Amino acid sequence: MIRSRSRYLLYIPLVLAALFFLLPMYVMLVTGFKSFAEVNLQTMWDLPQAGIKLDNFKEAYRNLAPSLGNSFLMVIPAAVISSILGSINGYILAKWKFKGADVIFPLILFGMFIPYQSILIPLVSFMRQIGLYGSIPGLVLTHVIYGIPITTLTFRNYYATIPKELLEAARIDGAGIIRIFTKVLLPISLPSFVVVLIWQFTSAWNDFLFAVALTKPEAWPVTVALNNMAGSQIIAWNVQMAGSFLAALPTLVVYIFLGNYFLRGMMAGSLKG
Amino acid sequence: MASVSYNHVSKRFGDFSALKDLNIGIEDKEFLVLVGPSGCGKTTALRCLAGLEEVTSGEVMIGDVVVNDVAPKDRDIAMVFQSYALYPHMTVYDNMAFGLKLRKLPKEEIKTRVENAAKILGIEQLLKRRPRELSGGQRQRVALGRAIVREPKVFLFDEPLSNLDAKLRVQTRAEISKLHQRLQTTFIYVTHDQTEAMTMASRIAVMNKGVLQQLDTPQNLYDFPANMFVAGFIGSPAMNFFQARLVKEGTYLFLDTGDMKVKIPESRAKIYMPLAGRDVIFGIRPENIHNPQFAPPGIHAEIVKTKVDVVELMGFEILLYLVSGNTTFVARVDPRTRFAMGDNVELVFDMDHFHIFDPGSDPENPVAVR
Numbered sequence: 001m002i003r004s005r006s007r008y009l010l011y012i013p014l015v016l017a018a019l020f021f022l023l024p025m026y027v028m029l030v031t032g033f034k035s036f037a038e039v040n041l042q043t044m045w046d047l048p049q050a051g052i053k054l055d056n057f058k059e060a061y062r063n064l065a066p067s068l069g070n071s072f073l074m075v076i077p078a079a080v081i082s083s084i085l086g087s088i089n090g091y092i093l094a095k096w097k098f099k100g101a102d103v104i105f106p107l108i109l110f111g112m113f114i115p116y117q118s119i120l121i122p123l124v125s126f127m128r129q130i131g132l133y134g135s136i137p138g139l140v141l142t143h144v145i146y147g148i149p150i151t152t153l154t155f156r157n158y159y160a161t162i163p164k165e166l167l168e169a170a171r172i173d174g175a176g177i178i179r180i181f182t183k184v185l186l187p188i189s190l191p192s193f194v195v196v197l198i199w200q201f202t203s204a205w206n207d208f209l210f211a212v213a214l215t216k217p218e219a220w221p222v223t224v225a226l227n228n229m230a231g232s233q234i235i236a237w238n239v240q241m242a243g244s245f246l247a248a249l250p251t252l253v254v255y256i257f258l259g260n261y262f263l264r265g266m267m268a269g270s271l272k273g
Numbered sequence: 274m275a276s277v278s279y280n281h282v283s284k285r286f287g288d289f290s291a292l293k294d295l296n297i298g299i300e301d302k303e304f305l306v307l308v309g310p311s312g313c314g315k316t317t318a319l320r321c322l323a324g325l326e327e328v329t330s331g332e333v334m335i336g337d338v339v340v341n342d343v344a345p346k347d348r349d350i351a352m353v354f355q356s357y358a359l360y361p362h363m364t365v366y367d368n369m370a371f372g373l374k375l376r377k378l379p380k381e382e383i384k385t386r387v388e389n390a391a392k393i394l395g396i397e398q399l400l401k402r403r404p405r406e407l408s409g410g411q412r413q414r415v416a417l418g419r420a421i422v423r424e425p426k427v428f429l430f431d432e433p434l435s436n437l438d439a440k441l442r443v444q445t446r447a448e449i450s451k452l453h454q455r456l457q458t459t460f461i462y463v464t465h466d467q468t469e470a471m472t473m474a475s476r477i478a479v480m481n482k483g484v485l486q487q488l489d490t491p492q493n494l495y496d497f498p499a500n501m502f503v504a505g506f507i508g509s510p511a512m513n514f515f516q517a518r519l520v521k522e523g524t525y526l527f528l529d530t531g532d533m534k535v536k537i538p539e540s541r542a543k544i545y546m547p548l549a550g551r552d553v554i555f556g557i558r559p560e561n562i563h564n565p566q567f568a569p570p571g572i573h574a575e576i577v578k579t580k581v582d583v584v585e586l587m588g589f590e591i592l593l594y595l596v597s598g599n600t601t602f603v604a605r606v607d608p609r610t611r612f613a614m615g616d617n618v619e620l621v622f623d624m625d626h627f628h629i630f631d632p633g634s635d636p637e638n639p640v641a642v643r
Contacts, residue, residue: 165358168325173372173419174346183371187362 032056032242039237060243067225068246071205074136074221078143079200083193085144086151091181093152094159095167105156111149120213127214134216142214143204151196158192159185194261202251222247275336275426275459276301277322282331284317291317293483295331304453304460306474308467314483315463319429322461323352335427351420352429355436357412359404366400369418390421410441421456430462434469446472467507479503501554501630501639510559510592513602517555519548528555532598535575538624544643545629554639556628559592559605565621567607574621581616
């Protein structure tokens with residue numbers, strides 16, 4: 001009895017915390033459904049009076065459609081390529097300790113701790129030199145490179161949990177360094193791939209800084225486009241909020257559908273037997 | 274099928290010497306067991322043969338070929354790991370076929386070999402399962418199967434039974450022996466369990482601290498251990514050791530521990546005569562100490578007075594833990610013996626089966642005198 005009552009007590013702070021984090025989401029949604037006249041600070045918590053209207057979403061979509069497309073074109077290769085590179089790095093660092101590995105691994109991780117603002121100017125001039133400035137591929141390249149530290153770390157830690165006998169058995173069976181990776185490790189790397197793909201998808205999708213610095217209007221991803229949708233004189237908050245929701249939707253969907261794998265992958269040293 | 278030899282093999286890990294000048298010749302079709310306590314170098318020796326470790330110096334040979342610089346896959350060996358190391362994402366069939374596919378064998382050939390091995394091991398009905406759906410014993414069989422299908426020159430086993438429960442271990446032990454009979458291939462088997470070594474091996478190499486202590490048949494190791502380490506390692510319960518002095522009285526030679534004094538039979542006395550007056554280690558196995566009532570006839574029995582500390586009934590025998598002055602020892606006596614804790618009793622030592630070790634030879638590990 002006592003145990004189950006304390007169980008319920010546990011839910012109270014959890015539910016409160018969840019509500020707290022959902023508040024901005026709520027405001028974003030209700031505002032998105034309101035008409036322009038209805039939007040003001042005094043009534044921001046109220047539900048839409050004139051019923052649910054999708055006009056704002058339609059308009060936001062009209063404005064954002066090309067940049068949503070750009071975001072997908074940018075995020076998918078960025079996530080996939082940095083995951084693949086991370087898994088290769090992680091494999092080598094975890095299982096084929098070479099001379100200097102203990103120096104190289106921290107150096108790779110160091111990349112995570114560099115504030116992005118500090119490298120913006122050299123980054124832009126570098127992209128100009130290699131002719132990728134302003135384009136989606138340039139942004140992809142940037143996200144791939146800045147993804148490598150975290151993807152490498154995740155895969156290295158995962159592969160470190162794989163018993164070395166498994167690789168030795170494969171060596172005796174006749175597999176070399178590449179085939180051990182492709183035939184033995186990659187097929188059991190799904191949990192890490194899910195973690196890393198979600199992570200990279202989300203961080204590249206939500207990125208504003210690199211996008212605004214590196215892309216021209218025709219290559220804008222949705223974050224930049226959303227920012228620029230706001231007029232210079234009047235901001236149509238209802239359309240803006242609807243657009244924000246559209247911009248946030250893909251990462252939400254990814255998390256809702258793959259979130260379980262994400263948690264499981266984060267927990268996993270898993271995979272026994 | 275091939276012979277294997279270690280010629281002056283040493284292996285260092287930084288400052289640690291895992292193998293020191295190891296010399297072992299293993300004949301074709303032999304079942305050699307490497308045995309010793311953990312850290313003795315037995316697994317390192319096996320891994321050097323597999324090619325998973327490089328030797329620091331010396332030669333490892335398979336057949337007539339020095340394999341020091343040959344990759345594991347080209348050594349024509351197969352290995353069964355302690356953890357089985359099955360590929361978790363592959364079915365049992367694919368686990369067994371993996372090595373053959375990498376070697377580009379024709380599909381029908383692979384199928385025949387896998388099915389044959391599965392039949393030998395009784396796992397035909399498991400071929401479509403994945404390792405996580407199998408019990409420990411079944412996984413173990415798959416690991417064996419993966420080795421069998423390769424038809425290697427040499428099979429290597431690294432403590433393959435230590436993850437099984439006691440009953441299954443005994444059963445699998447017999448099956449591995451049968452497998453050796455059937456395959457007629459060289460088996461090299463690493464274990465820390467002397468019972469496993471004694472029951473399966475055609476010869477045993479006992480190792481300690483990276484050094485080969487003795488290489489012989491199980492019976493010879495038991496009867497004629499070369500030094501105190503081997504004497505104490507082979508046999509369970511272990512051999513009893515007493516600090517003793519060899520005392521010459523008239524033409525007789527006695528072993529005097531201070532608490533007890535036993536006469537050495539004349540036939541063996543002359544061997545030890547040169548050591549008369551010296552301190553030695555006297556060793557006798559628990560099974561060579563008897564209750565006088567049930568002692569086998571015709572042995573050179575020497576009576577010893579002692580006190581029973583603990584009695585362990587085993588059913589087919591009784592283990593007596595005994596105290597004599599400062600020394601404790603164990604006797605394995607007839608189950609009809611009726612002794613109780615605290616009894617002062619008389620037992621007999623069978624002086625046809627005892628061992629003398631000379632601390633003067635090597636104080637750390639005295640060598641047997643014979």
